[in-house]
Amino acid sequence: MNKFVQVFTKDSFLVPVVAIIFGLIVGAFAMLAGGFNPIEAYVALFDKVFGDMYNFGETIRQITPLIFSGLAVAFxxxxxxxxxxxxxxxxxGMVTAVYLGVKLDLPFFLHAPITIVGSMLAGGLWAAFAGWLKAVRGVHEVITTIMLNWTALYLVNFILTTTLVPEGQQRSETIKESAMINIGWLSEMFDSARLHWGTLIALGAAFIFYIVLWKTRTGFELRATGVNPHAAEYAGMNVNKNVVKAMFISGALAGIGGACEILGVFHYQAISAALPGYGFDGIAVALIGGNTPIGVIFGAILFGILTFGAGGMKLGAGVPVELIRVVIASVIFFVAAHGIVRYFLKPILAKKKDKEVL
Amino acid sequence: MNKKILSVISVATLSLSLALTGCGQKPAEPSGSESGAPAAEQKSDKKIGMVTDVGGVNDNSFNQSAWEGLQKLQSETGINVQYAQSTGDAEYVPNLNTFVKDKWDLTWGIGFLLADPIKQVAEQNPDAKLAIVDGEVAAPNVTSVMFKEQEGSFLVGVVAAEMSKSNKIGFVGGIKIPVIERFEAGFKAGVKAANPNAEVVSIYTGAFDKPDLGKSTASSMYSQGVDIIFHASGGTGDGVFNEATARKKNGADVWVIGVDKDQSINFGEDVTLTSMVKKVDEAVIQVSKDMAEGKFEGGKTINLGLKDNAVGLSESSLKTLPAEVLKKVDEFKAKIISGEITVPEKP
Known part of the structure; x- marks a missing residue:
């Protein structure tokens, strides 16, 4: 349980909080420069997120895929x-979910789980392919995964147009009700916000993330490979196998995330000309969270609140969308660059250490 | 020592907060700043919201046009207007709900992609009033605005047939969906009506965002002897314009007919013969005004065509095109309006 607790020790709690405040202050100056009232804007942001049940529910909806993609990157x-x-x-993961959701005909207790497992495999294999290329050919995963993003985008559009999109439409058919994972009574409580079981699955995935990496032999090997592949190999671990395995698990997490978006939020998939951006946000979330499961959850919450609340800043305080992005970016910048914050906090942190020594 | 620091900090905070609130005064009322004096006199308490698709309000196309319409409405009548930009599919519903749950008088969804989200929100909020452009939603509290693109395309077809020297004319489409097929059908019918000997070559590129495809398609068409191309392909059409500009520089006599807005503004009058303009702004203004006067008609689909002056040639081309061509265009226009000619919707 050490890792879990460590996150809550004062140091690693204080730094992100101060970083968020720094980011908000820099964002405030950006808004001042643009001639807008930052206090009004921040009040509008929090009012949008926590102001009523509907928007609070939708914020949770926004946070869920970020947890999955953040965990995937972090793993x-x-x-x-x-x-x-x-x-x-x-x-x-999304296209597999929509395909299985439309084509399969199963009772509800089988349909959704089978669909999610299918998506998990699809995402995992897609990532494992990049891992395999690295293992056997030494192709750097940054290059292959970037290129596979575009391959996936066009492959998905191809699958959709040839099998699932009715003529004259831009989106697939709607999935069967038995595959949906919405929570009706909870949605009603939240004024018909789109809440679904995916959020719980995401939290469960974060827990499994922790168990696998820190409580199993495989996890130890994976981490050892990450810290120093040469040492790991010297110690008798199969580095290549671990690379493929790690990529598979990473991709599987992303795949489940895709399935939950389809089964819980959209219920269909639209043909898209550009990448939707879940994965790129996931990189930021993983960085904010320091690649720990708890950190990723908090990172996703922060990112979700900022991106969803941004709409409130636009309506409540008239801040243009472009400027809101500057504010979000400055918060993330400070959270990701702890070094700067630590530098400013040095006197305080040092003082505390002195006391501890005494 | 500590006290001193404390007082400095408190002074700083105070002055900062004063400065902040001071700066906030100006933009606090965005509605008043642009509307000027007349609006202040007849200030309305009505509020109209608009949700864009992923294109945003600077897309050079219908989102921008719709927002310009609402801004014009604000300066004329003092009605409060506001927009919410969607950055992804997932945001359509919450963006619509931002206005709907806040009890705004009318909420617009711009574009075909918002049809399903609007239907969902309309069913969950039967008291709210919504409207959509370019899509049809069957709900008792939604007004759908559709355009008869085929009628406007018919007229630019007439222009193309009259202006073509090679009697070979091209059509470049985006994705083959009903709305783009209406462009093609009307255009072909217009060309045939004005010059039965003219031939129309039509190609769908399969994308609205691929200028490179537009350029290569235009290149092969011009090489086949086509001298005028009408495009209904969004950003793909930019490539058609680029190809035409390049050929024009080498002395070739080629033209492009633009779409949605007056594209001669972006690409120049030397390659833009005319544009098939869709007046999304005026439609938005009309429906919004009706709502403000209590004449909102839910569950209705408004089909806007030539009769309503909602589609047609761009203003600038009315000055640059030869008078006899414009005369012919006016003749056909009168016939379409009177019902003498019915323009087909399918090619």
């Missing part, structure tokens, strides 16, 4: 892999 990171392809793996 690969732990094994020393930079998985930029979460985007593509997420898309593969």
């Amino acid at each position: 690969a990171f732990r094994t020393g892999m930079f998985n930029i392809g979460v985007e593509g793996q997420f898309l593969m």
Whole structure:
């Protein structure tokens, strides 16, 4: 349980909080420069997120996929892999979910689980392919995963147009009700916000993430590979196998995320000309969270609140969308660059240490 | 020592907060700043919201046009207007709900992609009033605005037939969906009506965002002897314009007919013969005004065509095109309006 607790020790709690405040202050100056009232804007942001049940529910909806993509990026990171392809793996999960959701005819207790497992495999295999290329050919995963993002995008569009999109439409058919994972009574409580079981699955995935990496032999090997592949190999671990395994698990997390978006939120998939951006946000979330499961959850919550609340800043305080992005970026910048914050906090942190020594 | 620091901090905070609130005064009322004096006199308490699709309000196309319409409405009548931009599919519903749950008087969804989200929100909020452009939603509290693109395309077809020297004319489409097929059908019918000997070559590129495809398609068409191309393909059409500009520089006599807005503004009058303009702004203004006067008609689909002056040639081309061509265009226009000619919707 050490890792879990460690996150809550004062140091690693204080730094992100101060970083968020720094980010908000810099964002405030950006808004001042643009001639807008930052206090009004921040009040509008929090009012949008916490103001009523509907928007609070939708914020949770916004946070859920970020947890999945953040965990996916973080898992690969732990094994020393930079998985930029979460985007593509997420898309593969989505298309598998919509395909199985439309084509299969099963009772509800089988349909949704089988669909999610299918998406998990699709995302996992898509990522494992990049891992395999690295293992046997030494192709750097950054290059392959970026390229596989685009391959996935066009493959998904191809699958959709040839099998699922009715003529003259831009989106697939709606999935069968038995595959949906919405929570009706909870949605009603939240004024018909789109809440679904995916959120719980995401939290469960974060827990499994922790168990696998820190409580199993495989996890130890994966982390050892990440810290120093040469040492791991010297110690008798199969580095290549671990690389593929790590990428598979990373992609599988992304795939489940894609399935939950389809089964819980959209119920269909639209033909898209551009990458949707889940995976790229996931990189930021993983960085904010320091690649720990708890950190990723908090990172996703922060990111979700900022992106969803941004709409409130636009309506409540008239801040243009472009400026809101500057504010979000400055918050993330400070959270990701703890070094700067630590530098400013040095006197305080040092003082505390002195006391501890005494 | 500590006290001193404390007082400095408190002074700083105070002055900062004063400065902040001071700066906030100006933008606090965005509605008043642009509307000027007349709006202040007849200020309305009505509120109209608009949700864009992923294109956003600067897309050079219907989102921008719709927002310009609402801004014009604000300066004329003082009605409060506001937009919410969607950055992804998932945001359509919450963006619509932002206005609907806040009891705004009318909420617009712009574009075909918002049809399903609007239907969902309309069913969950039967008291709210919604409207959509370019899509049809069957719900008792939604007004759908559709355009008869085929009628406007018919007229630019007449222009193309009259202006073509090679009697070979091209059509470049985006994705083959009903709305783009209406462009093609009307255009072909217009060309045939004005010059039965002219031939129309039509190609669908399969994308609205691929200028490179547009350029290569235009290149092969011009090489086959086509001298005028009408495009209904969004950003793909930019490539058609680029190809035409390049050929024009080498002395070739080629033209492009633009779409949605007056594209001569972006690409120049030397390659833009005319544009098939869709007046999304005026439609938005009309429906919004009706709502403000209590004449909102839910469950209705408004089909806007030539009769309503909602589609047609761009203003600038009315000055640059030869008078006899414009005369012919006016003749056909009168016939379409009177019902003498019915323009087909399918090619």
